[in-house]
Amino acid sequence: MRKFRIIPIAVFSIILAFGLKSCTDDILQEETRGVFTPEFFKTENGVQGGLTYLYQNMRNVFGFAYYLNLTETGTDEYVPAQNANNNFYDLDLAGQGNLSSESGYSVGVVWDNSFPAVNMASGIIENAAAVGIDNSLIAEARFFRGFNYFLLVQNYGGVPLDLGSGELAYNSNPLRKSVRNTVPEVYTKAIFPDLEEAINDLPAQPRLTGTVTKNVARLFLSKAYLTYAWWLENPNNIPTYPETPRTDPDSHDASYYFQKAYDLAVEGIENPGPYRLLDCFYNVHVATNDRNEEMMLYADRTEGSEIYNGANLGYSGTDGSANTAVWMVTSNYTAMSLDGISPVQREAAQSYGRPWTRMAPPIGVLTKTFEEKDLDSRYDATFVTSYRGNWDKGGVDKATIKGANDMEIAPGDAVISFLDEPNPNVNYVNGAGIGGGVLPGRADYVINPNEITKAFYPGLWKLGTYRTDNNGGLGSPNGAITRPFPIAKFSEFYFLAAEASVKGATGSYSAYDLINVIRARAGKWCYDNGEQEERIEDNSAAMVNATPDVIDIDFILAERSREYFGEGYRWYDLVRTQKWNELAETYEIGGSNATDHSISKTTRTIEPYNYLRPIPRGQLDNMDMTQAEKDAYQNPGYQ
Template identity: 75%
Template sequence: MIKIRFKNVSIAILLIALLTGSCTEDIIQEEPRGVFTPEFFQTELGVQGGLTFLYERLRDVYGFAYFLNLGETGTDEYCAAQSANNNFFDLDLAGQGNLRPESGFSIGRPWGASWPAINTASGIIENAEAVGLDESLIAEAQFFRAFYYFLLVQTYGGVPLDLGSGELAFNQSAVRTSVRNTVPEVYTRAIIPDLIAAVDNLPDNPRLTGTVTKNVARLYLAKAYLTYGWWLENPNGIPTYPDTPRTDPDGNGPSYYFQQAYNLAVNGIENPGPYRLLDYFYDVHVGSNDRHEEMMLYSDRTETSAIYNGGPLTGFGGTDGTNTAVWMVTSNYTTISVDGVAAVQREAAQSYGRPWTRMAPTIGVFTQTFTNKDIDSRYDGTFVTSYRGNWDKGGDETPTITAANGLEIEPGDAVVSFLDEYDPSVSYVNGGNIGGGEISGRSDYVINLNEINRRFYPGLWKLGTYRTDNQGGLGEPNVGNTRPFPIAKYSEFYLVAAEAAVKGASGSYTARDLVNVIRARAGMWRFDNGEQQERIEDNSAAMVNATPAVIDIDYILAERSREFFGEGYRWYDLVRTQKWNEYASSYEIGGNDASDHNPTVTTRTIEPYHYLRPIPQTQFDRMDATEAEKAAYQNPGY
């Protein structure tokens, strides 16, 4: 049993969404509603409303700034930046914070967001037959119950299957006690059976734009098999909790689950349904192309409705459901002053947005992960590598300003650029507001990527702001991003199958075959983001030829980072494969001043118990239990 924070002994929902099939657009329609009562679930309208809540609930996790922090800070991808506070220091594990159950907004987000969704899904499943709900709609609820249990078990270890009314039953009462199930119980009694049912009964094509399908369920079942296989194998002896033998109740070993993951992922590749790999990595992330065929699941937003967006559209700030993740990884480019002009101003555009400077990419990202920057388009399609003048959009009519080397630049020209390749001739001449250097003949200030600091670094273009209502000005850069936040992409099928193959699974495709599909696409260019100009090149053969003959787990993890960098995957990837300490026990970056181009090595202390996050303190605040019982409920080490 578990205490879930409900109102009026029912499911508390600030925004309830009602599914309709009669709308003029084939999308999920949302309507505010104060509360779900148990009786409401016993109507077709109530069950369908509960389904829409499950989609709406995604906004409380994916795009939430501190969930990105949870999945990225402390890994080889991101560290604490110049404006970080304890929400970020705690997760960076570098001595400035202390990871604990009270650790800010990040630790408790998966826990708090998942239980209402799980209970709602159980309510739908229990009442579906009585109201004559179609089997495919029941499968949507089964998918989401498994989806959230999978998120929980990866984050915290074993979690409760009984919320107060019996295992996987809809709970209608306020319960203040809780018992955690083991990891194998959660996988074999909840996640895997629900996902198998979802694969069997979901349609090939989405019922409405953005709803789940058979192939979405295949991807998550493959990921669950893969993750459970690693858990059973436990190559580095990482402890689990609740403590239990690393054995499967059905008697299957890790190799069985790796093979199942491979089979499901290959099945998804060979039966794509409405999904496909886009021709260019750039098109996967350019804001004008959102909700495309490669995007299988996303938490949706919009610039046309504050209700459907989950947050305000104008002004300043946002709410819990607002997509503010990219703010955390955006350095404060707005301090760039050139020739007395605020050259680069906040703009509601993909390379800009609101800068919070909480998380900075480590130097290793640019020197070890993204090495083939000239032919691999994923570096260019991931980062902001040039900040360009937009003072005209802010109302300053100055036609040109004097920049590096005394040369003139116009609006749209690069003001500061990060160099793809190290240039020892860079002379850092600019002080605190840019920290940039000069190279003879260039009008833009430049910074070597192996000399970045916590204050000024490449932003995350792929998740950047995109709006269509700027009307030639700076637009609305101070409210949350109105773009959908990516959760699952078709490209992941290839890397899941490749990882399973590395772990011994066999079939029609080798790990190298599968990885090379992704790498070949990465070699295709149609636009150079850094130079802001068309670039038609096919480097796919060079990318394939550069792939090692033998693929190991380290190469898979490198490809996953190149493909999904900064999207919240990394901590989960490193924990699954038990590579976290090996990859992230130290990192290199400069200090907090823009002019600091002398990076130092920071050491992290990553203990085995850190491979599970602490159960948040809010859970214990709501439990009726002795101190000893609470201590036994908490993950060891916290």
């Protein structure tokens, strides 16, 4: 699928667009069309085609190859791994790279994809009423305009509201000049009004599988209120750009918006519509249960069609809308060798997939963030902690092979495992050729959680590959992932309300009450992923009893990391709360060789200006402005 690079001042008049639904399906269907003009939006097909584009466009950001690099590298959740290059070093801010307007494939993706969506939404909003389109459909466009402006303001600060035809007006005429609005203007003129109106007009139930609803809009407006409240408060004096006073145009202070965030999040909890918390955390992410009631918004893919999937199903590159983000955080487990064979082969299954070894969790994730691994099910349902033999699926005719301590391993048995707790008795012998150690009586090789390396570490199970066409073999692990990529979950209402409560908002539920709903669920086990067996266990009471009496922002951020680890939340969370430096300034991990379990400490240099991303070079180069004007357009500190 061809991808156009769009800058907001030269908004497209020719794009790839799509028609909406077939008569037999209740999911979005794509059909290539031609030109969108204001007249086209005055037809039902035009409106529906534009809306389908808005849903399709999410795939270009959420789940694309470097999405986790953009949102996780440089935080306390992920660091560059053995095969990282400057795409990853630039964003890690540890001195090996240089974050700039030309940094890799990451810094421009939100800019390049959000503005076409904003303009598309504006075209629908302006013209759809002329053909009597239901307000609920126009509300979907309003949601996406507010949603995309919220993405933009979090990444870049103030951005243009005028794309060439006036503020929030649809533009089809190329314009090569641009003026950035301030952060308060983007929130109060675009994000808040659009999402408020979307709440009013969207239905409680989705019109099609995966379309937005009243409660989806509530969640994002609550999050926008919360983020803006932090921006107004500015506890650590982080600079903004374009420079402007940290004041609200309507003279409201931060506490006003914290309260609005709380009230709206509670309203979402009490009016769930079709959404709910699932009974156990494992079921939220097991691939056989995708598109469940907890998932409120996702960038959808499909195994049924390469056209509708937006990427090749057999052997995919990392360009365009291919869902390949989890490849980057998967270490090369296929480097294992035992008894003359590769015991763990590349497989199209949730624990395996295609290993690129670009990003690794630092040791603190395994020893601090997920310190409690027995009561709390979230560690087990987030990571791949045991790599199991599948040589039989690859056609190797061996009933068993020799593992650790010369013991027999059969297909399905663990070849190498990451221990829950450090064990000083582990003797590293380069087991399986990938740095494993031995413990008496165990056939699998083991690695301590405080001795992982940049070469081999637990994979991210929750986003892993899933296919239904393996037919008993290894399947097609090199094809783009066909699962939906999660964007928003019902669980976040509890976090938003709890965070606002910590910041002074009041209401029926305290931060302690709200967080304990999440923690109680985390204590309920229905399956043991590491052991690959059923585990029916309820540790909810113990989890609640371990919750501190006084909840603070640090505890909420730790809980958010346990709940949403590796899904692209972390950079936004640390930037919003201005905790990035405090929580991610240093990290520890082993060496780049799988046998190097010696731990080194790395220090990042996170400058205040890094709290905004650079405006991408392609935007600056395409503007007909003086160099001085372009320099002033760029966020300070970047080239």
